[in-house]
Amino acid sequence: MDIPYTVHPRADTGLYNAKVGIWLFLASEVMLFGALFSSYILLRVGAPDGTWPHSVLNIPLGTLNTIVLISSSITVVLAWASLKLNNFARYRVIQSITLLCSLIFLVIKSFEYRDKFAHYQVVQKDGKYVDGHLTGSVYLDADKKTREEHGFRGLSFTEGPKGAQKKFTLESVTVNGFEAKSLAEINNPKVGVHHEHKDFKIAAAQIKKIGNYGPWHNTYMAIYFTLTGLHALHVIGGALVIGYIWGPGAAMWKTDPERYINRVEVSGLFWHFVDLVWIFLFPVLYLL
Amino acid sequence: MSATTPDEVHKSVRKYLAVFIALIIGTVITVGAYYVHLPSVAMTIAVALLIASVKAFLVAGFFMHLISEKKMIYGILVATVFFVIGLCFLTIWSMHDFPANMNHSVTGQM
Amino acid sequence: MLDYIKTKLLFMPVLASEHGKDVDDFIVYIHILMAALFVGWFAYFAYTLFRFRQSRQPKADYTGVTSHASSYIEFAVVVFEAVLLLGFAVPLWAKVADKFPDKKDATLIRLTAEQFSWSARYPGPDGEYGAQDMKAFASDNPLAYVKDDPKGKDDVTAPLKEIHVPVDRPVIVYLTSKDVIHSFKIAPMRVTQDAIPGMISAVHFRPTVVGKYLVTCAQLCGNGHSSMNAFFTVDTKENFAKWMAEKSKGGGATSFE
Amino acid sequence: MQPTAKEAHHGDAHAHAHHEELGFWRKYIFSTDHKIIGIQYGITSLAFLFFGFCLMMAMRWQLAKPGTPIPLIGGMLQSIFKDMASGGIMSADLYNMFGAMHGTIMVFLAVVPLGFAAFGNYVVPLMIGAPDMTFPRVNMASYWVFFLGCLVMFVSFFVPGGAAQGGWTSYSPLATLVPTDGQTYWLIGMVLLITSSLLGAVNFVATIIQLRAPGMTWMRLPWFVWVQFVTAFILLLAFPPLEAAGVMQLMDKVFHTSFFLPSGLVVSGTPVDVSGGGSPLLWQHLFWFLGHPEVYVLILPAMGIVCEIIAANTRKPIWGYKSLVYSALAVGFISFIVWAHHMYVTGMGTKISTFFQTTTMIISIPSVIILTCLFMSLWGGSIRFNTPMLFALAFLPMFGIGGLTGLPLGFNFSDIALHDSYYVIAHFHYVVAPGSIFGLLAGVYYWYPKATGRFMSETWGKVHFWLSLLFMNLIFQPMFAQGLAGMSRRMYDGGATYAGVLDPATGDVVGLTKQMIGLNTPITHAAIALGAVQLIFIINFFWSIRNGEKVKTDNPWNATTLEWQTPTPPPHGNFASEPTVYRGPYEYSVPGAATDFTPQNQPK
Numbered sequence A: 001m002d003i004p005y006t007v008h009p010r011a012d013t014g015l016y017n018a019k020v021g022i023w024l025f026l027a028s029e030v031m032l033f034g035a036l037f038s039s040y041i042l043l044r045v046g047a048p049d050g051t052w053p054h055s056v057l058n059i060p061l062g063t064l065n066t067i068v069l070i071s072s073s074i075t076v077v078l079a080w081a082s083l084k085l086n087n088f089a090r091y092r093v094i095q096s097i098t099l100l101c102s103l104i105f106l107v108i109k110s111f112e113y114r115d116k117f118a119h120y121q122v123v124q125k126d127g128k129y130v131d132g133h134l135t136g137s138v139y140l141d142a143d144k145k146t147r148e149e150h151g152f153r154g155l156s157f158t159e160g161p162k163g164a165q166k167k168f169t170l171e172s173v174t175v176n177g178f179e180a181k182s183l184a185e186i187n188n189p190k191v192g193v194h195h196e197h198k199d200f201k202i203a204a205a206q207i208k209k210i211g212n213y214g215p216w217h218n219t220y221m222a223i224y225f226t227l228t229g230l231h232a233l234h235v236i237g238g239a240l241v242i243g244y245i246w247g248p249g250a251a252m253w254k255t256d257p258e259r260y261i262n263r264v265e266v267s268g269l270f271w272h273f274v275d276l277v278w279i280f281l282f283p284v285l286y287l288l
Numbered sequence B: 001m002s003a004t005t006p007d008e009v010h011k012s013v014r015k016y017l018a019v020f021i022a023l024i025i026g027t028v029i030t031v032g033a034y035y036v037h038l039p040s041v042a043m044t045i046a047v048a049l050l051i052a053s054v055k056a057f058l059v060a061g062f063f064m065h066l067i068s069e070k071k072m073i074y075g076i077l078v079a080t081v082f083f084v085i086g087l088c089f090l091t092i093w094s095m096h097d098f099p100a101n102m103n104h105s106v107t108g109q110m
Numbered sequence C: 001m002l003d004y005i006k007t008k009l010l011f012m013p014v015l016a017s018e019h020g021k022d023v024d025d026f027i028v029y030i031h032i033l034m035a036a037l038f039v040g041w042f043a044y045f046a047y048t049l050f051r052f053r054q055s056r057q058p059k060a061d062y063t064g065v066t067s068h069a070s071s072y073i074e075f076a077v078v079v080f081e082a083v084l085l086l087g088f089a090v091p092l093w094a095k096v097a098d099k100f101p102d103k104k105d106a107t108l109i110r111l112t113a114e115q116f117s118w119s120a121r122y123p124g125p126d127g128e129y130g131a132q133d134m135k136a137f138a139s140d141n142p143l144a145y146v147k148d149d150p151k152g153k154d155d156v157t158a159p160l161k162e163i164h165v166p167v168d169r170p171v172i173v174y175l176t177s178k179d180v181i182h183s184f185k186i187a188p189m190r191v192t193q194d195a196i197p198g199m200i201s202a203v204h205f206r207p208t209v210v211g212k213y214l215v216t217c218a219q220l221c222g223n224g225h226s227s228m229n230a231f232f233t234v235d236t237k238e239n240f241a242k243w244m245a246e247k248s249k250g251g252g253a254t255s256f257e
Numbered sequence D: 001m002q003p004t005a006k007e008a009h010h011g012d013a014h015a016h017a018h019h020e021e022l023g024f025w026r027k028y029i030f031s032t033d034h035k036i037i038g039i040q041y042g043i044t045s046l047a048f049l050f051f052g053f054c055l056m057m058a059m060r061w062q063l064a065k066p067g068t069p070i071p072l073i074g075g076m077l078q079s080i081f082k083d084m085a086s087g088g089i090m091s092a093d094l095y096n097m098f099g100a101m102h103g104t105i106m107v108f109l110a111v112v113p114l115g116f117a118a119f120g121n122y123v124v125p126l127m128i129g130a131p132d133m134t135f136p137r138v139n140m141a142s143y144w145v146f147f148l149g150c151l152v153m154f155v156s157f158f159v160p161g162g163a164a165q166g167g168w169t170s171y172s173p174l175a176t177l178v179p180t181d182g183q184t185y186w187l188i189g190m191v192l193l194i195t196s197s198l199l200g201a202v203n204f205v206a207t208i209i210q211l212r213a214p215g216m217t218w219m220r221l222p223w224f225v226w227v228q229f230v231t232a233f234i235l236l237l238a239f240p241p242l243e244a245a246g247v248m249q250l251m252d253k254v255f256h257t258s259f260f261l262p263s264g265l266v267v268s269g270t271p272v273d274v275s276g277g278g279s280p281l282l283w284q285h286l287f288w289f290l291g292h293p294e295v296y297v298l299i300l301p302a303m304g305i306v307c308e309i310i311a312a313n314t315r316k317p318i319w320g321y322k323s324l325v326y327s328a329l330a331v332g333f334i335s336f337i338v339w340a341h342h343m344y345v346t347g348m349g350t351k352i353s354t355f356f357q358t359t360t361m362i363i364s365i366p367s368v369i370i371l372t373c374l375f376m377s378l379w380g381g382s383i384r385f386n387t388p389m390l391f392a393l394a395f396l397p398m399f400g401i402g403g404l405t406g407l408p409l410g411f412n413f414s415d416i417a418l419h420d421s422y423y424v425i426a427h428f429h430y431v432v433a434p435g436s437i438f439g440l441l442a443g444v445y446y447w448y449p450k451a452t453g454r455f456m457s458e459t460w461g462k463v464h465f466w467l468s469l470l471f472m473n474l475i476f477q478p479m480f481a482q483g484l485a486g487m488s489r490r491m492y493d494g495g496a497t498y499a500g501v502l503d504p505a506t507g508d509v510v511g512l513t514k515q516m517i518g519l520n521t522p523i524t525h526a527a528i529a530l531g532a533v534q535l536i537f538i539i540n541f542f543w544s545i546r547n548g549e550k551v552k553t554d555n556p557w558n559a560t561t562l563e564w565q566t567p568t569p570p571p572h573g574n575f576a577s578e579p580t581v582y583r584g585p586y587e588y589s590v591p592g593a594a595t596d597f598t599p600q601n602q603p604k
């Protein structure tokens, strides 16, 4: 016996196997992201005043990415519709736009990530904060003779071949940003207040704590990276599957077109789900 | 499957495009609402989540053909939605039902 | 009868608090229900196995049981559970979890748990605590009390792992932890309450018997978990006052140990 | 039954169903055949069952004879764990490590894969008359991801610092702060195991929905299939939140985020350098959101097996089939909203704890109904006491004890005294050890002839049964007393330290009595004896593959369900032609029928 209903729907359920499979899988994905959203709400509601940042993300880029992802969603259904109309060439073209969109999305996302890693917050010994992009950091070697400009590498680091290692300590950093008296001022700026950005050169002796806006920065950044990272993994996964069906897997169109259409439909369902998650992620992370 | 004959497919394509436009408009309104600074935070949140839900409904309903899906799928999804809401709601509720003289802040202030 | 069940059949430990009796009684009631079900079902079970073994009953009966007895039993179980739930568990829990005594009429203890010990602090004559903030932690301020809080000037810190309370007076224990989750448990008091870092939880009870009890930790907290204990001494009023006077000698001197 | 157009379609697919012979690797290792995958799962999980038990025997030694070298394996432990086991003596760290891994392995690497994945894979497609799972390659992936997860868990014992030490519940902050990479391995292992379960669960549900043979309507499914269906749903929907939590704890561990770490932690005199702001209780919620449904994943497959075996060995229909089905569904559904009964003493208020204890009491009712139906099924039967039946019968009172003792834990007020005591340990071991494990062993004895064509030895099976039953009870019954007397779990000295503390003023012993601590010794002896008894089973299991008594027919138990209506062992594709089902699953001793069993596919 062979496995039935791989192509045609079963009479009583009206579904073919893969369709059941993908919806079950999506149900579990709903629980996955649902749990993360619950965690988001919980952490956010529990966060003391002034510790949950607003508008640290780049809203225009986020909006652009939203539009990119929505566009890829329409191309996925249109591609599927083309196959239904037996127009394989059009499917190929439209689906390539989907793939392009996923690429654009990931590129934009990676720029946003990079931006966060370059964004630093310095707590000074006098209690004031400086927040902005790190534009330079100067290191002194152990005998305080050589002075080197480096990408930021912590308060000190050692370098060189074993035995002849050199120890460098931070002398000062330059941050292009603004100064604030409290975290709340940075995280929840009053409506209409615009911080003038300028260069601050901060001596290492002044620094109590320095760190970038990676996931370790606070729980908001943590959940931001976790949610968007997981989402990006889904984008990559979805794009790989769609790309496989579009490219090497397309031979099936000749041998078993109905099954091929089903595959396109199922991968499309997954893709829409990824889009759907983003539809919530965008306002929740960028705007609220 | 929502469409089987070429005619129906053509019709659906028009529907997809309409949905697409609605989604774009929704996005623009959400972002716009953010920039005009609504009078209260609660309102910003309400507007953003409302629009997101409408968008989600459109995507799920039309792009994913949920509007005309089979009963079996509905069953699965209803259960799922029920459990997600249970998880979210009960967790948050239990974090807030601490007897009156307990301080449930999660900060270091004790 | 109840006492016999508690000590001889259920091996319950010494009891030394007011609400503890309710806990014990309640446990006994449930066990009576459980025993009734178990014995009843087991008797039936043993009988069927004997009566319907193949050698005695070579041909099975297609229909089997036709009576509705089991439905009645199920229904009885539901009723019994509902009574235990609504009549006992809910109101009794509300009493221990929500209805805290007035702070003025109670002995207050602020208990800070850490790997692997307990530190108690008393509010002193003003009945109020100075603030505790982990940011204030320093090696000379291990419990992280805010030094310039006026309310804290008269607070009294007891030696590590030592807690004293007067008998027959409600005790409110405020619990927090410096590192991981611990759980404050005094078996004879029938008290268990987690101490969670970043939060303050509270528990209240009224000790009724003078004696020295052991506080243990009921939440896995690392390799010293099994030895994380403290003495909980229930004193007479006079002895407690004496102890307190001795510990608060030198005014605030002991407050930041 | 009218063949529909679609069935006709796959009828023609049948023509090219005769495959080329597969090589050894494709046939036995990277197989997509559900039967091979089931056997792979079975062997792996039995091995881990044994391994998990060995960890526990070492721990039990420490509890009975604290501070003395562990016999036989002490030296080996010392060479692996260095000063965590110096002189072959178990340290607290090692005890915590073994405890955490015993729990993890038993639950996630042994009982769930055995009950759900092994029996489910082997039996479900056969029972519903399907040629295989719907997605055979996903099925294979599920096993290999599982295997990878097992490997990661196993390897974690050998990393510096050893395996996870924060209990199987891995509560943060402890789990995050324990200085070992073992916890990271644990998390990665869990993510892999969860992924595997999700793949499996999708496959099971899809298979049961889509591949039922013609005539196999929902209400004609053997109850075992129903419980697998519910179990798969639980795994599908309850596991992802733990996956999310696992990812978050992994972030805490690897990227120093603070999902579960509040501000201001001070560990052994040093402030912890993290941003803080997280919530330790969030982990507990996400863990128990899986944790509770998971216990039904442990028990439902065992119940299903017991049900099949009781039907076949009483020679009469199961009493209350419909109640069983609805109860299983109800248990599955409600199990999602009772989880916080593990968290009563975190400081819950009356409202929320009332909610959770009410749902907890409600969920006990379908469990009672299930047990009642199984009990009632015995009445009027013609009971055969063969080995599978003995295990199945013992399951009933053993699960009864475990389930009943869940009640005092389920009421928050009594849980104050019982939480975290050996009463909890005894409660859940009664459900998982003489409960689930007995059910699963019954299944091994019952389906062994199907998979191998030979019986396991009846005599040795009975010896195995009676001794296991005896020792299981000797192990777990005294723990109720210890728990009620106030002995806490996860105490590496078995409560000896605190029970032995003297009151400096009077010299009196405070805490636990010597008598209660003394019980640790006979418990340990019983555990070791239980271990020895299992050797009988292991030998019987392997010996019978070659030497067991051969089955004379494909249906040696004269059972009605479809898995017995195929050749033994079933070929690739299972059925020569698609079976058609005409009746319910338990038509035994039908009045007027020629034999005392009427197979589901026997035409009217």
Ligand code: HEA
Binding pocket: C037, C038, C041, C042, C045, D169, D295, D296, D298, D299, D341, D342, D360, D361, D363, D364, D365, D367, D368, D371, D396, D397, D398, D399, D400, D401, D402, D403, D404, D406, D407, D409, D410, D411, D415, D418, D419, D420, D424, D427, D428, D431, D432, D436
């Ligand atoms: C298979 C696993 C399994 C099953 C089925 C159950 C079933 C139940 N469990 Fe248990 N439980 C665990 C596994 C399981 N549990 C584990 C592993 C833990 C500990 C986790 C940890 O902390 O590490 C735990 C802990 C645990 C706690 C937390 C205790 C604490 O930490 O303080 C609670 C509290 O409510 C609880 C309750 C229940 C209840 C009410 C049921 C009910 O579903 C039971 C319903 C069944 C019945 C009511 C039986 C009915 C039978 C009859 C009426 C017939 C009797 C006849 C004869 C005996 C002949 N369990």
Ligand code: HEA
Binding pocket: D043, D046, D047, D049, D050, D053, D056, D060, D099, D100, D102, D103, D104, D106, D107, D111, D166, D167, D168, D169, D298, D425, D429, D432, D433, D434, D437, D475, D489, D490, D491, D492, D527, D530, D534, D537, D538, D541
């Ligand atoms: C499914 C779950 C499961 C199972 C089956 C068991 C089985 C057993 N467990 Fe355990 N246990 C847990 C889950 C389980 N346990 C959990 C979750 C904890 C809590 C951990 C924590 O605190 O974090 C715990 C904790 C725990 C403790 C408490 C430790 C402490 O708190 O300090 C103890 C103490 O005695 C114990 C003992 C035992 C014993 C004696 C068995 C015996 O019943 C074992 C019986 C085993 C067998 C009989 C094996 C048979 C083997 C075969 C048949 C192999 C055949 C192989 C081939 C054919 C290849 N367990």
Ligand code: CUA
Binding pocket: C116, C181, C182, C183, C217, C218, C219, C220, C221, C222, C224, C225, C226, C228
């Ligand atoms: Cu503290 Cu265990």
Ligand SMILES: [Cu+2]
Binding pocket: D291, D292, D295, D338, D339, D341, D342
């Ligand atoms: Cu539970």
